[in-house]
Amino acid sequence: MLEAISYKVLVDRYKNKIFSYALYMVKNRMDAEDVAQEVLIRLWNNMGKFRLPAAGSWIMRTTHNLCIDYLRRNQVMQQRSIFIDEESEERIIDTDKGNRPEIKTQQNITLDRIKAAVQKLPENLKSVFVLYEIEGFKYREISTTLEIPINSVKVYLLRARKKLQEDLKEYATQA
Amino acid sequence: MQHKRENIDERILEKIISVAYNDAGLLDKIKIHLLARKNPDVKKILEEYKRTAIKIKNIPLDECPDSVIESLRIQTRNENKSLFLKPAYIFAIITFIISTIIVVTLNQNNEEKPHYTKAEIELAEKQVKESLAIVNNVFKRTETLIQEEIFPKRIGKPIHKSLSIINEVLIGG
Numbered sequence: 001m002l003e004a005i006s007y008k009v010l011v012d013r014y015k016n017k018i019f020s021y022a023l024y025m026v027k028n029r030m031d032a033e034d035v036a037q038e039v040l041i042r043l044w045n046n047m048g049k050f051r052l053p054a055a056g057s058w059i060m061r062t063t064h065n066l067c068i069d070y071l072r073r074n075q076v077m078q079q080r081s082i083f084i085d086e087e088s089e090e091r092i093i094d095t096d097k098g099n100r101p102e103i104k105t106q107q108n109i110t111l112d113r114i115k116a117a118v119q120k121l122p123e124n125l126k127s128v129f130v131l132y133e134i135e136g137f138k139y140r141e142i143s144t145t146l147e148i149p150i151n152s153v154k155v156y157l158l159r160a161r162k163k164l165q166e167d168l169k170e171y172a173t174q175a
Numbered sequence: 176m177q178h179k180r181e182n183i184d185e186r187i188l189e190k191i192i193s194v195a196y197n198d199a200g201l202l203d204k205i206k207i208h209l210l211a212r213k214n215p216d217v218k219k220i221l222e223e224y225k226r227t228a229i230k231i232k233n234i235p236l237d238e239c240p241d242s243v244i245e246s247l248r249i250q251t252r253n254e255n256k257s258l259f260l261k262p263a264y265i266f267a268i269i270t271f272i273i274s275t276i277i278v279v280t281l282n283q284n285n286e287e288k289p290h291y292t293k294a295e296i297e298l299a300e301k302q303v304k305e306s307l308a309i310v311n312n313v314f315k316r317t318e319t320l321i322q323e324e325i326f327p328k329r330i331g332k333p334i335h336k337s338l339s340i341i342n343e344v345l346i347g348g
Contacts, residue, residue: 019239
């Protein structure tokens with residue numbers, strides 16, 4: 001009973017983080033859904049085998065490992081882009097309903113451009129960058145999750161920021 | 176921008192990036208802002224990184240589709256039921272409760288009786304006899320007191336006196 005309650009709390013807290021991380025890593029909604037489902041099933045099967053305060057690291061490490069497995073199994077998936085996903089297309093089409101469609105469209109395109117730039121980052125830089133900047137994890141948590149030293153986390157984060165800036169410099173100067 | 180960066184020390188660039196992403200220390204923040212006032216290249220790089228940082232901080236988390244959670248809910252619910260309805264679990268719980276009750280009951284019945292020495296028993300008997308003798312003595316004294324003192328003096332005498340008065344009244348009448 002207690003396990004079921006703890007599980008529900010963990011799912012509510014981490015489901016979006018798991019899905020977002022998987023989406024950045026595998027770059028495909030269907031695969032990201034599969035990863036998220038697999039992670040949550042493993043979480044259910046392993047409830048009670050880890051301390052609850054360490055659940056976040058356990059969940060994200062499992063997510064990361066499953067994403068890497070997916071990428072290794074299907075290299076073709078790496079070529080896909082988030083621009084292809086249905087949600088992005090719908091957002092651009094639906095902008096006529098908004099008050100300022102041209103601004104909304106521009107915002108969505110910028111957001112998608114940034115997401116695509118993040119996805120283009122090398123895996124090691126991307127995992128650190130997404131966990132820190134988008135998912136809000138601390139250096140220590142990322143170090144535990146990805147099983148790398150804290151200094152490496154800091155170095156990867158810096159490299160990711162520089163690389164992203166290079167990719168987005170046109171937008172940075174235009175905006 | 177690449178040309179400008181070449182003129183800026185790599186360590187300074189790292190600090191500029193940290194300041195732009197708002198995770199630098201207070202001293203570094205002051206240092207970089209002062210440097211940005213003096214050096215327009217530093218200021219430009221700082222602003223460019225800040226713009227990107229703001230956009231990145233505003234990226235929302237993608238929402239996990241309901242279908243994932245729904246399919247998960249069905250699976251875990253089924254497992255929950257089987258966990259609580261498994262006959263083996265019920266049998267184990269009932270066995271545990273019954274055995275606990277039996278053990279507690281047996282422990283209560285098997286409480287050890289105290290052992291006394293012969294001298295203690297003799298002493299106890301002696302004390303009981305003495306107590307009974309005292310009680311016997313008290314009863315005898317009470318009997319004597321009732322027979323010799325209370326009946327003749329406190330009860331017999333007033334009754335005798337009352338009867339005499341009644342006789343006198345009747346004979347006199």
